[in-house]
Amino acid sequence: MSGGAIAFMIFGILLTWGGAAVCISIAMRKRDV
């Protein structure tokens, strides 16, 4: 795989699952999930 393809695959995973993880951590800090 080329560097560009690897970069975009990681970008896609990080933005979605990373973003969701941040939202879940905010929810857990604010109130019960």
Add this chain to the structure above:
Amino acid sequence: MKRETWGSRAGFIMAAVGSAIGLGNIWRFPYMAFENGGGAFLIPYFFALVTAGIPILILEFSLGHKSKGSAPLTFAKLNKGWEWLGWWQVLISFVIAVYYVVIIGWAISYIGYSFTMAWGDDTTAFFVGDFLGLTDGPFQLGGFRGVIVATTVVAWLISFIVLYAGVKAGIEKANKIFMPLLIVILLIVMIRGITLPGAGDGLEMLFKPDFSKILDGRVWVAAYGQIFFTLSIAFAIMITYSSYLPKKSDIVNNAFMTGLLNCGFSVLSGIAVFSILGYMMHTGGGELPDSLSGVFLAFATIPQAINQLPALQVVIGVLFFLSLTFAGLSSFISINEVLVSSFTDKLNLPRRKVVLGYTIIAGIVSLIFTTGAGLYVLDIADRFVNSFGVAMSGLVEVIIIGWMFKLVTLREHFEPISDFNVGKWWEFTVKIITPVVLGITAIQNFYQEFTTPYGGYGVGPLIAYGWAVALGILIIGIILGKSKWKDAGILEATVEDE
């Protein structure tokens, strides 16, 4: 009045994500990305998520939460003259439900076929001929297909049991089982996929960025379209689900979680599907398989790939079709809940009676898709209900709510109860960005349909299964919107959490 509520916030998130994650995440998103710039497609895709998908989720979550009612009741509470929009969306859900259930039936059938790899060497011929018994045209029904009828009934039974049990004991519990299982299965299939020889080539095809594509406006419209369809918005599901949220519930963060988890699932599905396609190219001398998306990807190309696997063929086959079944069922249940909730409100009947009556009526209607012409009818109905149902009702929704209603009152409703605020950009996206994009999509859809009739079908089938369905549900929606509520007090009643 009392209204049932979700047992926990996690339960609501799982149900909303379960609704959003459907068959399209597995068989539509990867191909869309591949066709529209590979990795570069992720840029318009995520832009669309933030500027349209999540804002509309926030809009629908807050509408349902504020009104605590089904979609028709929600719109009727805002303005009696807008009730028809709710019914239009409910009927869109009905059409989708009656064909979607048959695809779930196919997936259930293929779980069984996986044990013996009954599809043989020519997987397309098996799917079209032996399994579907596809006739020569949309008007030649060719009789019911026994296996498909049986597995469709199984899907209806599962939905019936879940809906009959209620929101907390049924829908929430089912999604708490389906969603974790779905993710685990997808991860297993994905890991199997990326450890196959040639997987890297498949992923290169999917993620290699072609930046020239993102200068093309059509790619941006495609990205917005994909986001719109993938999030179960504009056909009343999210309004219905959020109406079961307790009074002090977050709205904004829930919308972000739903949107991001859904898209995260799509990215993982893309990795799983394209690594397997890469393996097929590796073993097939570099040639791309014929079908890279839709039902033929799932029921012809993937079985062909399973035939070529060096080991674990049965396991991967069963898991792949189980993932389709779980993804489909969680969406199917949410679509059915839209109808159950709406008719329970309108007719003031006990929920369980409505569940039983609806399942019988919709179950009978769905039988047309289990005939030898099922795939044709499904293909046409799906195209028309999405292009002229979901997209158009979404456009009407953002115009009505954005421009004829004080949007700020919704923001004032959800900001004090949400984990974080969105600010004025939310109003901008609902009032400007989404109507513009959906308006362009609508023009594009009409232009395309009138210049090149869909799928090479004749005028007759397109009118009977396409235009008649799309216009019919709009007209029936308007009529239902003018009909009386059995208990007129429901429009004014204060709703308490049960």
